[in-house]
Amino acid sequence: MKSLFRVVLAALLIGGAVSAQQSWPDLSGQSVRVAGVWSGDEQAAFTAVLNEFATLTGATVEFFSTGNDIATVVGTQLEGGSPPDVALLPQPGLLVEFANRGALVNIEDSVGDLVDANYAQAWRDLGSVNGDLYGVWFKAANKSLLWYNADILAAAGVEPPTTWDEFVEAAQTVFDFGVTPISVAGGDGWTLTDWFENVYLRSAGADMYDQLTNHEIAWTDASVKEALGYLAQIWRHEWLANGLQGTLEAGFPVGTVQPFLDNPTAAFVYGADFSAGVIASDTNAELGTTARFVAFPSVAGSGPAVVGGGDVAVQFTNNEAATQLMRFLATPEAAEVWAALGGFTSPNQGVDVSVYPDEVLQQSATALQQAEVFRFDMSDLQPAAFGGTSGQGMWGLLVEFLQSHDVDGVAFQLESEASAAFQ
Numbered sequence: 001m002k003s004l005f006r007v008v009l010a011a012l013l014i015g016g017a018v019s020a021q022q023s024w025p026d027l028s029g030q031s032v033r034v035a036g037v038w039s040g041d042e043q044a045a046f047t048a049v050l051n052e053f054a055t056l057t058g059a060t061v062e063f064f065s066t067g068n069d070i071a072t073v074v075g076t077q078l079e080g081g082s083p084p085d086v087a088l089l090p091q092p093g094l095l096v097e098f099a100n101r102g103a104l105v106n107i108e109d110s111v112g113d114l115v116d117a118n119y120a121q122a123w124r125d126l127g128s129v130n131g132d133l134y135g136v137w138f139k140a141a142n143k144s145l146l147w148y149n150a151d152i153l154a155a156a157g158v159e160p161p162t163t164w165d166e167f168v169e170a171a172q173t174v175f176d177f178g179v180t181p182i183s184v185a186g187g188d189g190w191t192l193t194d195w196f197e198n199v200y201l202r203s204a205g206a207d208m209y210d211q212l213t214n215h216e217i218a219w220t221d222a223s224v225k226e227a228l229g230y231l232a233q234i235w236r237h238e239w240l241a242n243g244l245q246g247t248l249e250a251g252f253p254v255g256t257v258q259p260f261l262d263n264p265t266a267a268f269v270y271g272a273d274f275s276a277g278v279i280a281s282d283t284n285a286e287l288g289t290t291a292r293f294v295a296f297p298s299v300a301g302s303g304p305a306v307v308g309g310g311d312v313a314v315q316f317t318n319n320e321a322a323t324q325l326m327r328f329l330a331t332p333e334a335a336e337v338w339a340a341l342g343g344f345t346s347p348n349q350g351v352d353v354s355v356y357p358d359e360v361l362q363q364s365a366t367a368l369q370q371a372e373v374f375r376f377d378m379s380d381l382q383p384a385a386f387g388g389t390s391g392q393g394m395w396g397l398l399v400e401f402l403q404s405h406d407v408d409g410v411a412f413q414l415e416s417e418a419s420a421a422f423q
Contacts, residue, residue: 022327022331022333024056024057024324024328025057025320025324026057026058027057027058027059027320027321027324028057028058028059029058030059030060030319030320030321031059031060031061031062031321032059032060032061032062032085032086032319032321032322032325033062033063033064033084033085033086034050034061034062034063034064034084034085034086034087034088034325035063035064035065035066035070035073035074035084035086035087035088036063036065036066036070036087036088036311037065037066037067037068037070037088037090037311038065038088039065039067043063043065045337045338045341045342045344046063046088046338047063048337048338048341049329049334049337049338050063050325052333052334052337053324053325053328053334056328057321057324059321059324059325061325064084070087070089070090070094071094071097074087074098074316078098078101078103078316083103083316083317084316085315085316085317085319085321085322085325086313086314086315086316086322086325086326087313087314087316088138088139088311088312088313088314089135089311089312089313089314090309090310090311091380091381092126092127092135092312092376092380092381093380093381095127095129095134095135095312095314096129098314098316099129099132099134100129103316104134104314104315104316105134105314105315105316105317105318105322105323106132106133106134107133107134107135107136107315107323107326108132108133110323110326110327111133111136111323111326111327111330112133114136114327114330114331115127115133115136115330117350118330118331118332118348118349118350119137119330119347119348119349120347120349120369120371120374122373122374122375123137123347123374126312126376127312134314134315135312135313135314136312136313136326136329136330137310137311137312137313137347138310138311138312138313138329138334138335138346139310139311139338139344139345139346140308140309140310140311140345140346140347140368141272141273141274141308141309141310141345142272142273142306142308142345142364142365142367142368143194143198143272143273143306143307143308143309143377144198144272144295144296144305144306144307144308144367144371145270145271145272145273145275145293145294145295145296145364145367146160146161146167146268146269146270146271146293146294146295146296146297147256147259147268147269147270147271147275147279147291147292147293148160148259148267148268148269148292148293148294149259149260149264149266149267149268149285149290149291150289150290150291150292151290152174152177152179152259152264152267153170153174153267155177156173156174156177156179156267157173158170158173158174158267160292160294161294161297162294162295162297162298163297163298163299164199164202164230164233164297164298164299164300166297167234167268167297168233168234170267170268171234171239171267171268174267174268175238175239179264179266179267180239180240180241180242180265180266180267181239181266181267181268182234182235182239182240182241182266182267182268182269183240183241183247183250183255183256183258183259183265183266183268183269184235184240184241184247184250184255184269184270184402185247185250185251185252185253185254185255185256185269186240186247186248186249186250186255186399186402187247187248187249187250187251187252187254187255188251188252188255189390189391189394189395189396189398189399190252190379190388190395191252191255191270192394192395192398192399192401192402193377193378193379193387193394193395193398194270194272194307194377194379195231195270195398196227196228196231196378196394196398197209197307197375197377197378197379198270198296198305198307199227199230199231199299200212200223200224200227200378201302201305201307201373201375202296202297202298202299202300202302202305203223203226203227203230203299203300203302204223204224204226204227205302206305206373206375208221208223209375209378210375212224212378213375213378213381213382215418215419215422218415218418219411219412219414219415219418220411220412220414220415224411224414225407225408225411228401228407228410228411229407230299231401232401232405232407235402235405241255241258241259241265241266242258242265244402244403247402248399248402248403252278253278253282255269256269256271256275256278256279257278257279257282257283259291260279260283260285260290260291261283262283262284270296271293272308273345273361273364273368276291276360276364279291287358287360288358288359288360292360293360293363293364295367303372303373304367304370304371304372304373305371305372305373305374305375306367306368306371306373306374306375307374307375307376307377307378308368308374308375308376308377309376309377309380310345310347310376313326313329330348331348331350332346332348332350332351332352335348335351336351336355339351339355339356340355342357345364345365345368346365347368347369347374349369351365351369353365353366353369378394379394379395382394382418382421383421383422385417385420385421386417386418386420386421386422387421392417393414393417393418393421394414397410397413397414397417398410400413
């Protein structure tokens with residue numbers, strides 16, 4: 001469910017900008033096979049990107065969808081001696097795995113200049129293994145947005161909060177005004193991990209986030225307990241839309257739309273850029289007017305930071321067409337093609353946010369580009385048993401914390417399950 005909504009409605013971010021004028025070689029007679037998880041409209045949009053590359057170079061480009069099982073499909077082809085020339089991988093862990101197997105082409109000399117010109121250091125780091133560059137992050141998602149019903153806030157006399165203290169104060173004011181403050185999609189454990197990751201990144205900082213991600217510090221660390229304490233401040237049961245039981249039953253779509261129903265049941269909901277698609281399709285609220293967002297609130301003076309996800313292009317074969325395609329995917333020009341079609345977010349800083357079709361997309365794209373700190377979704381970087389399995393690990397224990405607010409007990413359980421998963 002997590003990757004589905006991230007992929008389907010990342011629609012709301014990036015458009016255009018012109019890349020530095022690049023001359024492309026004549027690759028007539030050469031071909032390149034490309035693998036990715038996308039299907040349907042997303043496959044059609046990415047095919048348009050590849051068609052633009054084909055037009056510029058004369059190369060023949062074939063895309064095939066692996067579905068969500070890209071690790072198995074590409075791994076099997078690799079073992080059979082016929083991997084795709086280029087693949088778009090949805091997790092940095094897959095890049096690391098293939099790089100450690102010696103399966104990827106080091107693209108430092110061929111694409112490093114464009115990565116340096118167009119991407120923040122965080123994206124280079126995410127595309128590298130042991131200091132060697134292997135990936136170009138083509139698609140991204142901003143998962144650090146706090147959505148709100150602007151009509152409710154205006155009626156209650158509340159300004160959109162930019163800090164955690166302002167958020168707590170705003171929630172109390174809205175509650176006193178007679179509206180339940182917070183919608184939480186507690187029926188999907190991954191939404192709770194996203195809450196935790198955003199609070200932890202801002203309260204503990206990027207270095208601690210990295211250490212916790214790699215289990216270099218324990219989940220019983222004071223920094224984890226501090227973050228859980230912040231969550232307990234806002235996850236008060238009387239502040240939850242439809243009460244605790246309704247929250248536990250609400251999955252991502254249901255939880256996301258509560259502030260934007262004709263009879264809204266909350267004022268705020270944590271979300272991402274792809275939340276906009278659910279709001280637009282399932283409610284009558286107008287994006288950018290009634291349904292608005294701010295960056296996830298700063299905690300204790302923390303600077304702009306984004307937790308997100310994305311898809312990274314990697315190269316399996318060392319041929320000229322594959323190399324030039326990797327270069328193309330690192331340019332703003334490539335991002336513009338999909339941006340014009342919707343359903344896309346680019347981390348490429350060369351993309352001009354004015355090309356976005358509306359204010360909502362421009363605001364979200366700007367937040368992604370200007371973030372002082374970017375970190376990949378922590379749960380996606382964990383062993384699956386701890387970070388991505390319903391009812392256990394981060395997913396299950398944060399659901400338990402939503403109910404109990406037992407900081408010490410849940411931190412102890414998180415550490416116990418993390419230790420087992422990392423063995």
